[in-house]
Amino acid sequence: ESIEIIELTELAVTLITHLAKISDSPSGDPLDVGYNIVEQVCEVDAARPIAVREGLLATLVEWVRSNQVAKVRPAASALRYLISINDQYLAGWIHSQVVSEGAVRAIVTLLNQSVGHDTLVAV
Numbered sequence: 001e002s003i004e005i006i007e008l009t010e011l012a013v014t015l016i017t018h019l020a021k022i023s024d025s026p027s028g029d030p031l032d033v034g035y036n037i038v039e040q041v042c043e044v045d046a047a048r049p050i051a052v053r054e055g056l057l058a059t060l061v062e063w064v065r066s067n068q069v070a071k072v073r074p075a076a077s078a079l080r081y082l083i084s085i086n087d088q089y090l091a092g093w094i095h096s097q098v099v100s101e102g103a104v105r106a107i108v109t110l111l112n113q114s115v116g117h118d119t120l121v122a123v
Contacts, residue, residue, distance in 0.1 A: 006046075013047045017054040035063070035074040042078035049090050052082060057101040064106040072115060076122035079103055 020038050038056070041047045056078075063075035083098055085091045098104060110123050 009044075009046055010050055013041055013050040014054050016041050017051055017056045017059075020056060020059045035071055039074040039078045039081070042081040045085065048082055048085050048094065052094050052097055057082070057097055057103060061101050061103050061106050064103070064110065067113075069116065069119075072110070073119040073122060076107065076110060076115075076119050079107060080122050 016037060038060075042051055042056075060075040060078055060082075063071035064079070066072065079098070082094055083091075085094055107123055110119065115123075
């Protein structure tokens with residue numbers, strides 16, 4: 001039963017990450033992936049390493065840089081959840097990915113913009 005839950009978590013996070021990636025694809029139709037769902041996935045401890053492994057960080061950085069409130073607030077909040085992992089090994093790996101994807105610079109840039117209270121709290 002535990003293995004089935006792990007596999008289901010893996011599949012769900014992979015699917016949501018894939019949908020988030022293609023939602024901004026210039027070649028495809030715009031897709032409302034539900035930015036809040038991506039944020040909620042990053043809130044779950046077991047989902048964080050899966051989301052990072054599947055490449056969600058690059059998408060979140062794009063969303064933060066987009067200046068669209070519907071994307072910026074959930075992306076900033078999702079990044080907050082991703083970097084607050086308790087496992088030291090995974091935290092080191094995720095933190096290095098956050099730095100290499102340019103997320104720190106994108107988040108710091110938000111501090112100098114008028115992005116709203118909820119986004120500033122996430123930052």
